[in-house]
Amino acid sequence: MPTDTFMKLPIDKRKKVIASAKKEFSRVPFSEVSIKNIVEDAEIARGSFYQYFTSKKDLLTYIVKNHIYEIDTIIEKSLKENSGDIFLMNISIYDYVIQKCTDYNEQDFYKKIFQNMKLCEDNFLDIKELFISNDISKYFNLIDISKLNINSREDLNIIINLLFTVTTKAIATYFTYQSKESAKAEYIKQLEYLKNGIYKQK
Amino acid sequence: MPTDTFMKLPIDKRKKVIASAKKEFSRVPFSEVSIKNIVEDAEIARGSFYQYFTSKKDLLTYIVKNHIYEIDTIIEKSLKENSGDIFLMNISIYDYVIQKCTDYNEQDFYKKIFQNMKLCEDNFLDIKELFISNDISKYFNLIDISKLNINSREDLNIIINLLFTVTTKAIATYFTYQSKESAKAEYIKQLEYLKNGIYKQK
DNA sequence: TGCAAAAATGACACTGTGTCATAATTATAT
DNA sequence: ATATAATTATGACACAGTGTCATTTTTGCA
Numbered sequence: 001m002p003t004d005t006f007m008k009l010p011i012d013k014r015k016k017v018i019a020s021a022k023k024e025f026s027r028v029p030f031s032e033v034s035i036k037n038i039v040e041d042a043e044i045a046r047g048s049f050y051q052y053f054t055s056k057k058d059l060l061t062y063i064v065k066n067h068i069y070e071i072d073t074i075i076e077k078s079l080k081e082n083s084g085d086i087f088l089m090n091i092s093i094y095d096y097v098i099q100k101c102t103d104y105n106e107q108d109f110y111k112k113i114f115q116n117m118k119l120c121e122d123n124f125l126d127i128k129e130l131f132i133s134n135d136i137s138k139y140f141n142l143i144d145i146s147k148l149n150i151n152s153r154e155d156l157n158i159i160i161n162l163l164f165t166v167t168t169k170a171i172a173t174y175f176t177y178q179s180k181e182s183a184k185a186e187y188i189k190q191l192e193y194l195k196n197g198i199y200k201q202k
Numbered sequence: 203m204p205t206d207t208f209m210k211l212p213i214d215k216r217k218k219v220i221a222s223a224k225k226e227f228s229r230v231p232f233s234e235v236s237i238k239n240i241v242e243d244a245e246i247a248r249g250s251f252y253q254y255f256t257s258k259k260d261l262l263t264y265i266v267k268n269h270i271y272e273i274d275t276i277i278e279k280s281l282k283e284n285s286g287d288i289f290l291m292n293i294s295i296y297d298y299v300i301q302k303c304t305d306y307n308e309q310d311f312y313k314k315i316f317q318n319m320k321l322c323e324d325n326f327l328d329i330k331e332l333f334i335s336n337d338i339s340k341y342f343n344l345i346d347i348s349k350l351n352i353n354s355r356e357d358l359n360i361i362i363n364l365l366f367t368v369t370t371k372a373i374a375t376y377f378t379y380q381s382k383e384s385a386k387a388e389y390i391k392q393l394e395y396l397k398n399g400i401y402k403q404k
Numbered sequence: 405t406g407c408a409a410a411a412a413t414g415a416c417a418c419t420g421t422g423t424c425a426t427a428a429t430t431a432t433a434t
Numbered sequence: 435a436t437a438t439a440a441t442t443a444t445g446a447c448a449c450a451g452t453g454t455c456a457t458t459t460t461t462g463c464a
Contacts, residue, residue: 031233045413117321120374165371172322197399247444
């Protein structure tokens with residue numbers, strides 16, 4: 001989290017810093033982002049940056065979480081409105097993230113974020129750390145398992161992970177597609193295969 | 203690719219450079235890997251490094267591809283031996299990569315590689331660029347589609363991508379698991395869900 | 405108005421980068 | 435064996451960017 005100092009800044013100055021940061025994060029992958037460029041573009045002293053943020057990671061996490069802050073709410077809402085359907089829940093996450101990230105001409109920024117997201121949590125830039133605040137297992141009781149082909153709580157976990165893997169990849173891929181419609185169509189089709197199986201049913 | 207100069211080096215010197223590089227790549231994620239550390243550990247001059255490799259990326263790609271060079275052969279072999287079953291093909295890829303990467307005490311190295319692999323191709327450290335040399339569509343005619351629930355060539359592509367996403371993630375996750383057995387068990391279960399569907403079949 | 409707390413500043417010491425002129429070694433021709 | 439050309443090795447060098455911190459400037463408030 002940014003420091004109090006940053007939070008108390010006049011809104012215009014704060015916006016300018018964030019705008020410069022987004023510009024830089026849109027330019028190159030995370031590891032190549034230069035704080036020098038950000039402070040020059042935002043016209044603040046180098047030292048000031050470190051009075052506002054503890055690190056590059058701190059800054060990026062703040063920007064992203066500040067923008068995509070409702071995921072938990074979206075998950076809960078979707079499950080309640082769709083009688084616990086985990087497929088619709090995943091589509092809700094997908095739609096929400098896509099909508100948020102393509103609004104306000106932020107495509108370049110989020111394209112970079114998603115493309116550079118790690119496959120697996122190591123340092124960070126892992127989708128889970130960046131977006132999902134807590135353990136999603138708290139929503140397990142909202143899921144309707146009667147339609148699912150599971151024998152244990154373990155199985156449910158495996159299914160959730162499987163769906164999450166596919167949704168995450170689909171979001172990341174979305175930004176590289178020419179046609180946004182076919183990106184979504186392909187994702188929906190993948191979910192259909194997950195639902196009914198790739199094999200022909202007898 | 204490394205330069206001719208590197209290739210013509212005495213085997214011992216080459217091995218020493220590669221060993222030092224692996225040590226460094228095992229220590230930190232790609233972006234933090236320092237060529238300074240590598241040349242010091244390998245006891246070569248800084249300038250020599252740049253006479254051998256054009257970049258850090260060049261070096262890493264060489265090491266990995268040099269070690270995991272048979273993926274294409276594995277895919278072809280598996281499809282031919284298992285009458286075109288794409289699920290068994292994915293398991294073959296999984297097994298081959300895991301076996302290669304856990305042999306020779308290279309776990310730390312490959313753990314770092316997979317954990318820092320990108321979700322999507324941007325710069326690189328994308329699994330596709332690193333491992334798969336060519337378009338896999340050349341194996342399409344080896345796949346038995348009679349068992350699959352598809353209506354078009356497009357559908358087959360979607361299925362392949364879906365499976366590949368899941369397999370890639372499973373490989374990456376493998377290195378973070380305590381129990382290697384349960385890592386594989388979970389992957390196999392995910393494939394079962396992909397095969398027969400998450401929904402109960404009537 | 406004065407003074408303490410908060411915020412801003414940029415020079416500084418560091419770390420690491422890739423290059424390149426020069427030196428050392430090796431290969432080839434006579 | 436020797437001269438010469440080609441290849442390879444070397445580390446100093448100029449750069450770019452980092453995070454810190456002593457100092458200056460601004461702000462809030464008694």
